[in-house]
Amino acid sequence: MASGINGGRIAIERIPCMSCPLTDKPGLRAPDETQRAWIDAFKAGETAYAKGETVLRQGARATRLYTLLSGVLMRFRLLEDGRRQILNFMFPGDLVGLQAAFDADLTHEVEALIDARLCVFPRERFFDLAMSHPRLSFDLTWLAAREEAALEEHLVALGQRSARERMTYLAVYLVQRAMDTGVATEDGVLRLTITQGQVADMLGLSLVHTNRSMQALRRAGLVIWTVNSIAVPDMAAAREFAQMDPGSPPARPYI
């Protein structure tokens, strides 16, 4: 019954924001108690999607915004001739479907990489929330700016880096985000299935070349990317190889 296209079912039981499981994640800055009380009042419920299901459909006009509570999503853009560009991967705390806030058609599709759970905010209520609580509105801008910054990084990778550098960059990005949000517990390894086809569509490489590059990195011991996990044994070395800035960015707020 949980159809992806219809937006999944609203879960009966809902987690109160006061006991939000995201509060103790290392890379997230939790709202204070008062703010959480407000957010809880505006939250309409929760919804769940199974691995592989579509959360948002490109071209549709969304009426709800989401916050990712658990799981991992990917969002991508489809071209008419079937080409696909993965734009970003989404981890707990990320905002999903911000475009809905501006009454715009969705320009990308969102799909669950593993089972996921999302908090639901109807469009109007979300607007009210922003209007009545400037601090949260400010955090919203912050979140949008963070997403923008991530896309900038991706852009630098696609524009300036070689295939292997790109792939190393992506592995570091994913593992770091997973660790920050509690998706990965082991140090430097993320248990998650991302196929070579998905990597290819994210990095702008052909599937064959993706395969070749992946093997080269595996032989070099820089990135061990297997069917169900991504491991970066030496994050510093990988960052160096991919010419990334060493530091991890400041904790991000969430709603």
Place this chain on the structure above:
Amino acid sequence: MASGINGGRIAIERIPCMSCPLTDKPGLRAPDETQRAWIDAFKAGETAYAKGETVLRQGARATRLYTLLSGVLMRFRLLEDGRRQILNFMFPGDLVGLQAAFDADLTHEVEALIDARLCVFPRERFFDLAMSHPRLSFDLTWLAAREEAALEEHLVALGQRSARERMTYLAVYLVQRAMDTGVATEDGVLRLTITQGQVADMLGLSLVHTNRSMQALRRAGLVIWTVNSIAVPDMAAAREFAQMDPGSPPARPYI
């Protein structure tokens, strides 16, 4: 005296927001009178940069935000080994240096492509503005989301399109934005000098290949890119060739 690094001089005369020259641009949605009065109260002044000057320096911590009043800027990211990725071009109404609002180090550099004039907002005052006027704060999020959407488009171009498609895409993007903001007055032609080296660094191509692709497009009559102008004789045909969505996006707010 107008040093780029020092942030240019603050212009003596300042244009009151009530008579902002951007109000009648086709692609911009002007704030109403009340809002403009608010904005005017928070605006600290104006600053000007000459063509080629640096507006913001990568790695610095900015204390001021800007709105572009006239002119065209480019923002780019520099890698240690000298590689450069141009992230976007900025037209009147665009927000410059949003990262300053979050007290973060700048991850990119901003440079003037032609003489430019910017409205200045000190960091704290900007914060106050957002806190006291939720509607403007909402518009701020909107602006950030629009920038994000632009970067998504660029990402699709770099990841999925061929050299010629990319270049066509960029030409259409630039000409469209210029027309929307009143920078271009003739239909389909933008008088602006963007060197082949800059195009190369934006599209992730080598300079030589950029040159060759440009000539091919010129011969095909799709895009006529010369030293001091970019012309797209048939926007619809160019859009089609580059697999772009036909419609122009809704008017964007500005502050």
Place this chain on the structure above:
DNA sequence: GGGCCACAGTGTCATTTGCTATAGCGGCCG
């Protein structure tokens, strides 16, 4: 005027990356 410099343009060759086809492997399902 002469020299310098940034930029556009060209040729040649090297490298990266893409395309097509094929094989192996494991899960899933009738």
Place this chain on the structure above:
DNA sequence: CGGCCGCTATAGCAAATGACACTGTGGCCC
């Protein structure tokens, strides 16, 4: 069980793109 399907892996070849070296041109400055 057998067949189908999605994914990884490999090979051989083609095409796109990059690297390097060089020329021409126009603006600018002493």
